Amino acid sequence: MNTAKNLDPGKTGEMSRPAQTMFHRVLRAEARIVRDTLTDIRRRFAAEIDEDALGRLELVLAEVLNNVAEHGPGAPDIGEDSGEETGHRAAPLIHLCIVRLAGMLSCAVTDDGISLPAGCLLPPDAPAISEIDLPEGGFGWFLIHDLTQELYYYREERRNFLAFRVPVSDETAPPLPEDQDGQFSSD
Amino acid sequence: MNLIVVPDLHQILVTIAEPRLDAAVATSFKDRMREIVSTSRKTVLLDLQRVDFMDSSGLGAMIAIHKAMPDGIPLVLRGLTPNVERVFRLTRMDSVFNITTAPDQAREAG
Numbered sequence: 300m301n302t303a304k305n306l307d308p309g310k311t312g313e314m315s316r317p318a319q320t321m322f323h324r325v326l327r328a329e330a331r332i333v334r335d336t337l338t339d340i341r342r343r344f345a346a347e348i349d350e351d352a353l354g355r356l357e358l359v360l361a362e363v364l365n366n367v368a369e370h371g372p373g374a375p376d377i378g379e380d381s382g383e384e385t386g387h388r389a390a391p392l393i394h395l396c397i398v399r400l401a402g403m404l405s406c407a408v409t410d411d412g413i414s415l416p417a418g419c420l421l422p423p424d425a426p427a428i429s430e431i432d433l434p435e436g437g438f439g440w441f442l443i444h445d446l447t448q449e450l451y452y453y454r455e456e457r458r459n460f461l462a463f464r465v466p467v468s469d470e471t472a473p474p475l476p477e478d479q480d481g482q483f484s485s486d
Numbered sequence: 487m488n489l490i491v492v493p494d495l496h497q498i499l500v501t502i503a504e505p506r507l508d509a510a511v512a513t514s515f516k517d518r519m520r521e522i523v524s525t526s527r528k529t530v531l532l533d534l535q536r537v538d539f540m541d542s543s544g545l546g547a548m549i550a551i552h553k554a555m556p557d558g559i560p561l562v563l564r565g566l567t568p569n570v571e572r573v574f575r576l577t578r579m580d581s582v583f584n585i586t587t588a589p590d591q592a593r594e595a596g
Binding site: 350351355358361365369433436439442445 | 506508509510539541542543545546547549550552553568569572573576577578579581582
């Protein structure tokens with residue numbers, strides 16, 4: 300991929316910028332589908348993002364997407380315990396979009412599952428560690444906060460909207476336009 | 487959930503032969519491991535070398551297994567890959583688990 304000619308100062312305007320790698324998918328919030336999606340995301344960004352950042356992106360998205368799966372109306376735990384009817388409801392539908400920008404991966408996730416509890420959006424403490432009564436859960440949101448920047452959430456009618464950034468080093472990536480001639484038109 | 491269990495004189499070596507310890511397999515992993523460790527009278531050495539990815543549900547399963555160990559019987563983890571090590575480190579669970587970086591001795595046999 301030759302990006303050098305795209306950076307020719309003689310060529311100006313949006314169209315001369317190298318394309319930013321993106322990933323977009325609509326998926327059901329089910330553990331197996333989440334797993335396949337994460338594998339596809341890794342494949343999409345593997346050529347231009349270092350292994351450390353790929354690992355952080357994958358972990359954040361696993362936590363976000365599995366949260367939707369675990370707390371959605373079709374969640375298997377609910378179905379098993381409370382009778383037939385809840386087990387037949389479809390899992391929430393997730394829309395996922397990731398864009399590679401300078402220094403970051405910008406992620407947006409929306410779903411039609413239940414509303415997030417207010418507390419999970421505050422920067423949390425790690426679950427208290429006590430040898431006697433170790434917590435087996437509660438780590439998901441802690442990891443999400445730890446690995447993201449500029450985490451935003453809002454709910455509109457029946458959908459959750461979550462947006463965040465995962466910082467990425469640009470050193471291993473193909474050169475991106477410098478600030479003076481490569482500003483992003485919309486942000 | 488693919489686990490390879492090799493007991494010997496001193497320990498039970500359990501190798502997780504899965505690339506991912508995630509929400510899709512966490513429950514079956516936890517249940518299988520509880521069966522293995524609950525009656526163990528020897529150290530359980532859990533080899534994670536083949537696990538490339540673990541999320542918080544995988545960690546939750548690990549903690550459940552840790553709690554299911556009989557009194558006085560150690561659970562030792564080894565072969566943590568970078569993505570797995572990160573989850574232990576960020577959640578500070580690396581201070582709770584016995585994690586060894588010692589080279590493995592019993593691998594060639596398999």
